[in-house]
Amino acid sequence: MILLAACSLLAGCVHTEPVLKDVFAGKFILGAAINDAQITGEDILGDSVLIRHFGAIEPENCLKSGEVMPVFGQYDWILADKYVEFGEKYGLEVYGHCLIWHSQCTPDFCFDEKGALISPELLKERMKQHISTMVGRYKGHIKGWDVVNEAIMEDGSYRESPFYRILGEEFIPWAFQCAYEADPDCELYYNDYSMHEPAKLEAVINMAKKLKERGIRIDAIGFQGHLGMDYPDLALYERHIRRVKEETGLDVCITELDMSILPTLTRSADLGEMSFAEAMSNPEIRARMAEKFNPYANGIPEDIYKQWNDRMADFLNMFVRNSDVIRRVNVWGICDSDSWKNGWPIPERQDSPLWFDRNYKLKPFLHDYLYGR
Ligand code: GLA
DSSP: OHHHHHHHHHHHHTTTSOOHHHHTTTTOEEEEEEOHHHHTTOOHHHHHHHHHHOSEEEESSTTSHHHHOSBTTBOOOHHHHHHHHHHHHTTOEEEEEEEEOSTTOOTTSSBOTTSOBOOHHHHHHHHHHHHHHHHHHTTTTOOEEEEEESOBOTTSOBOOOHHHHHHGGGHHHHHHHHHHHHOTTSEEEEEESOTTSHHHHHHHHHHHHHHHHTTOOOOEEEEOOEEOSSOSOHHHHHHHHHHHHHHHOOEEEEEEEEEOOSOOOOOOGGGTTOOHHHHHTSHHHHHHHHHHHOTTTTOOOHHHHHHHHHHHHHHHHHHHHTTTTEEEEEESSSBGGGOTTTTSSSTTOOOOOSSBOTTSOBOHHHHHHHHOO
16 A cells, blocks of 8 residues: 555656666766665655665665664674665665764763773774774675764864874774775775865865875765855865865765755854754744744745755756766755754754655756756
């Protein structure tokens, strides 16, 4: 019954369209991040769009250290194995995200039982253990890994993560070296957001050059494409994509593409030192934030939707124009209801950042791309 409903809904809106991954073949690989319901096959509609239109997958969460290894050294492989099997079953390229990240990290990865940072030697040992376990388990099955995620800040300084506090910059080459040793044929990437920030780009380029000078394998830089309506500047983003290639010889992957249609969240004056989570637990502040940052609660006005589609079309055309550098474009979710941007950080916010809408229909910019305006 459910399957029938899924088929009739899709027959009307998706299955008559050309296959997107074929449209971009020869330019870049088109991938999507998938969530747990898609991995387990519960999201029948999402899976049918995925299998038809995308040629590659990344897991939204299930390979992050805190998910697959809730306590250091104790793995729960159920979802992770299903993720890889799912990709192979449908002939998709399977990618890994992410080995070393300060967030969604196993709580005791960098700490001893008293909560103190562990020694540099022990951290190196633990990193090697975790990385070789993950990469080794899926050797020959996962085509490329985000080895280190988000280690550099917008101002070009290194993030003061526990990994950095214990090992300094050296934690990055160490992670790449361990990944290479576990599977010498696997592609290895550094992945980060806000790559339009000049100081950040500079620091990422320098870090990548140092890896290459030391003969350590790195294949591409992942530009997390978390875009907004007012950032980044498209020409600047394009220049930065090309600079990576020119200055390091590395390719770029657009790894986490989504474009929020909602106003960009800024810290309002009344938040002070408060985190967004704390602010959201205060009903007065939450209502004030919602008023300012959730203007389309009753529906997205047509002109705003058109602006979003025009801007996403500009980015897509830019990716195609630079397909000599861009290896893969990976959308961060299949349809709008999948996106992490819904409800973040204002619980009632509903966003529209992806390529398929809540009814699994292609957004107008893609329709125009396929059929011409
Ligand atoms: C970062 C991570 C992703 C995802 C997003 C949204 O970009 O790399 O895995 O968690 O944040 O939360």
